[in-house]
Amino acid sequence: MxxxxxxxxxxxxxxxxxxxLQIINVLRQGRKNVTQLCKATGFEQTMISHNLxxxxxxxxxxxxxxxxxxxYSLNKETIKPLMSLIDSHMKEYCCKILEEEKRGA
Amino acid sequence: MxxxxxxxxxxxxxxxxxxxLQIINVLRQGRKNVTQLCKATGFEQTMISHNLxxxxxxxxxxxxxxxxxxxYSLNKETIKPLMSLIDSHMKEYCCKILEEEKRGA
DNA sequence: TCCATACATGACACAAATATCATATGATAT
DNA sequence: ATATCATATGATATTTGTGTCATGTATGGA
Known part of the structure; x- marks a missing residue:
C-alpha cells in the first residue's frame, strides 16, 4: 500500500x-440510462444520479x-475480478455474515 | 452478484x-499484538480493539x-490481491482522486 | 490472593454519509 | 419559443459510522 x-x-x-451495489448489479446486465436504472431498481431518479x-x-x-x-456502463475490468475475489473470500471466511444476511438480520 | x-x-x-486501512498496512509486515499495533500507529488501544x-x-x-x-495477522489470501487489484484500477481510472490526495485535498 | 498488564465491551457524543426535496440544466419535438 | 422529457445539482434532515470514555474480563507474576 x-x-x-x-x-x-x-x-x-x-x-x-x-x-x-444494487445499481452496479443492474449495470452488470449491460449499459443503461438513468430512467432504465430507476425502473430496474425502484429508486428515485435523484438518488440514482447522485450515486452514479x-x-x-x-x-x-x-x-x-x-x-x-x-x-452508464460498468467498468468490467475492475468490477468483475473484484466481485469474484470477494465472493470467494466470503465463501471461505465470512460464513457468519452471509448467514445473518440470509436470515435477514 | x-x-x-x-x-x-x-x-x-x-x-x-x-x-x-492503516492497521491493515501495519499488519502487512507480519502479525502483531494490540500493544504493538498501538505503538506502530499511535492510535488508542480501545480504538484498535474495536476496529480489529x-x-x-x-x-x-x-x-x-x-x-x-x-x-492479529492479516488474511493475505484476500488482502494482497485485493489491494493490487485496486492499485491498478486507481492508476488507470482514478487519477483525479490520487492527485487530490497528494495535494492534500 | 492481590496487583499489574493486556485486551475487550458498552454507551454515548460527535462526525460523516445518505436519501430526499426543491430546483436547475440540457436536449428534443412541436 | 416553449413545453416536455431526461438528468444533474444544492441544501438539508436524518440515518449511520466513529472515536473516546468508563468499565469489564482474562492472564500471569509477586
Missing amino acids: DHPTGAYSIFFTSLANPNR KRLERCGMVMAEQKGKFRY | DHPTGAYSIFFTSLANPNR KRLERCGMVMAEQKGKFRY
Missing part, C-alpha cells in the same frame, strides 16, 4: 452502500451521452 | 476507513492468543 489510505478509503466507501456521480468519480462506471439519454 | 448486497456492503464498509473486531468479523484478520497477548 504505497498510496495514502485516504484514496483507498474513498474507493471502498463508494462500494460500501447497498443501493450503489460518485461511482463515476471512482472510475467504477463510465457515462456516454446519446441524445437526451445518458448511458 | 448472487449474494445480498448487504453482505458486500458490510465487507466494503470495513475497508472504507483510513484508520482501519470489525476486521475480524469480515475475515480480514485472524486472532491468536499467546499467553497475555493476542496476536
